[in-house]
Amino acid sequence: MREGNLEAPTRHPLGWQDAAFYDEGAAFSELERVFDTCHGCRRCVNLCTAFPTLFDLVDASSTLEVDGVAKQDYWKVVDQCYLCDTCYMTKCPYVPPHPWNVDFPHLMLRAKAIKFKKGGASFRDKLLSSTDAMGKLNTIPIVVRLVNAVNKNGLARSLLHQTLGVHKDRELPEYASRKFRSSFQESKSLPVKDGKNSPGKVAVFATCYVKYNEPGMGHDLLAILTHNEIPYVLVEKEACCGMPKLELGDLESVRSLKEKNIPGMAQLAREGYAILTPIPSCTLMFKQELPLMFPDDADVQVVKDAMFDPFEYFVLRAKDGLLKKDFKQKLGKVAYHIPCHSRVQNVGQKTREMLQMIPDTVVTTVERCAGHDGTWGVKKEYFDNSMKIGRPVFRALAAAEPDYVSSDCPIAGRHLMQGMGEEKKQAEKAHPLTLLREAYGI
Ligand code: SF4
Numbered sequence: 001m002r003e004g005n006l007e008a009p010t011r012h013p014l015g016w017q018d019a020a021f022y023d024e025g026a027a028f029s030e031l032e033r034v035f036d037t038c039h040g041c042r043r044c045v046n047l048c049t050a051f052p053t054l055f056d057l058v059d060a061s062s063t064l065e066v067d068g069v070a071k072q073d074y075w076k077v078v079d080q081c082y083l084c085d086t087c088y089m090t091k092c093p094y095v096p097p098h099p100w101n102v103d104f105p106h107l108m109l110r111a112k113a114i115k116f117k118k119g120g121a122s123f124r125d126k127l128l129s130s131t132d133a134m135g136k137l138n139t140i141p142i143v144v145r146l147v148n149a150v151n152k153n154g155l156a157r158s159l160l161h162q163t164l165g166v167h168k169d170r171e172l173p174e175y176a177s178r179k180f181r182s183s184f185q186e187s188k189s190l191p192v193k194d195g196k197n198s199p200g201k202v203a204v205f206a207t208c209y210v211k212y213n214e215p216g217m218g219h220d221l222l223a224i225l226t227h228n229e230i231p232y233v234l235v236e237k238e239a240c241c242g243m244p245k246l247e248l249g250d251l252e253s254v255r256s257l258k259e260k261n262i263p264g265m266a267q268l269a270r271e272g273y274a275i276l277t278p279i280p281s282c283t284l285m286f287k288q289e290l291p292l293m294f295p296d297d298a299d300v301q302v303v304k305d306a307m308f309d310p311f312e313y314f315v316l317r318a319k320d321g322l323l324k325k326d327f328k329q330k331l332g333k334v335a336y337h338i339p340c341h342s343r344v345q346n347v348g349q350k351t352r353e354m355l356q357m358i359p360d361t362v363v364t365t366v367e368r369c370a371g372h373d374g375t376w377g378v379k380k381e382y383f384d385n386s387m388k389i390g391r392p393v394f395r396a397l398a399a400a401e402p403d404y405v406s407s408d409c410p411i412a413g414r415h416l417m418q419g420m421g422e423e424k425k426q427a428e429k430a431h432p433l434t435l436l437r438e439a440y441g442i
């Protein structure tokens with residue numbers, strides 16, 4: 001048998017609707033098989049804390065092999081995985097179509113789904129993964145001030161740490177006093193100019209984060225579209241993309257969110273819209289996770305084909321000669337972090353390409369997991385590991401002595417600023433969409 005893959009990696013459908021998916025005995029056999037491959041390989045030892053947890057368990061066992069590890073301890077490995085996909089994307093030579101068929105993240109997802117089905121999730125985990133419900137509640141006018149004040153109050157945070165398990169030192173995003181939809185400007189009436197590679201009209205899937213936490217990022221995207229004479233609409237009746245529920249292993253909730261989102265999005269896709277979401281994890285949900293969960297659902301596949309990362313779309317627009325380059329402001333030194341869920345989209349470093357088109361702008365790119373991952377790095381038991389995983393990224397960004405620190409993932413962006421501490425000096429945090437708008441001077 002050949003060592004390692006020569007073909008392009010591929011991914012099998014998740015198969016979560018087959019009875020065997022939830023068969024714990026079968027899942028543990030598969031875990032043992034894959035753990036054994038990983039133990040013999042150990043390439044991923046420095047990616048996250050899941051692999052060191054596994055290798056420490058093996059090294060402490062009586063046999064020094066995976067068969068010496070208690071099955072109950074497998075959960076310790078599963079809990080350390082936050083499904084960033086980096087091992088699959090960047091290290092593993094045994095991913096399909098290699099016959100060893102190692103898809104470590106999707107095996108972890110299967111284990112998380114079994115755990116969820118057996119015992120549900122804690123109140124905290126359910127709360128943190130209900131981004132839409134939390135957003136609606138926390139942006140009610142009086143509540144928003146209270147929630148933002150509590151999030152910054154040391155005493156209240158210590159209480160939340162003890163009672164809810166949200167780490168007291170994690171800097172949390174504020175909730176917006178004015179939601180994205182209530183401050184949204186209708187698109188100007190503009191002619192649709194389809195390019196060879198890029199549809200000439202856009203539907204924006206705003207995401208929970210933009211709707212409730214940072215509407216400014218959404219407005220930046222709309223301003224850039226308007227400047228480039230691209231008409232847009234918002235996806236109606238938008239619910240959460242489902243990524244936080246997926247990370248919890250709550251696949252039935254993913255299905256019900258998909259049923260809310262997909263019909264309207266599929267209609268927009270069939271009408272010829274490019275669908276853009278400003279958060280990489282949400283884009284990935286529609287580009288990869290839902291298509292692998294529902295491989296026979298034609299609507300899901302149509303949405304997948306219409307889905308673009310915003311910078312992927314802008315670069316294609318530039319390739320079509322339909323993107324303006326009338327930049328008025330230089331950006332100086334930008335330390336840019338590409339999040340794992342952007343890398344998994346397999347479209348290259350489109351944000352870097354776009355920012356480098358701006359004159360007098362130097363982009364230093366750091367391509368390594370920052371370790372926050374959605375809600376994982378917020379939790380009491382994982383916060384320290386999250387900061388530890390991020391340390392090489394914090395150092396590399398600070399070494400660029402940047403004017404701006406930027407990541408496509410705004411949650412990672414905040415984590416990076418927190419981790420850089422004093423080392424960030426005068427650097428400001430800005431999302432790439434905000435930087436592009438600033439460069440246009442609009
Ligand atoms: S998916 Fe990410 S967190 Fe999970 S094992 Fe792979 S590298 Fe580690």
Ligand code: SF4
Pocket residue numbers: 037038039041042043044045087088091092093094102104
């Ligand atoms: S996921 Fe692949 S590359 Fe990583 S340790 Fe396991 S076998 Fe090796």
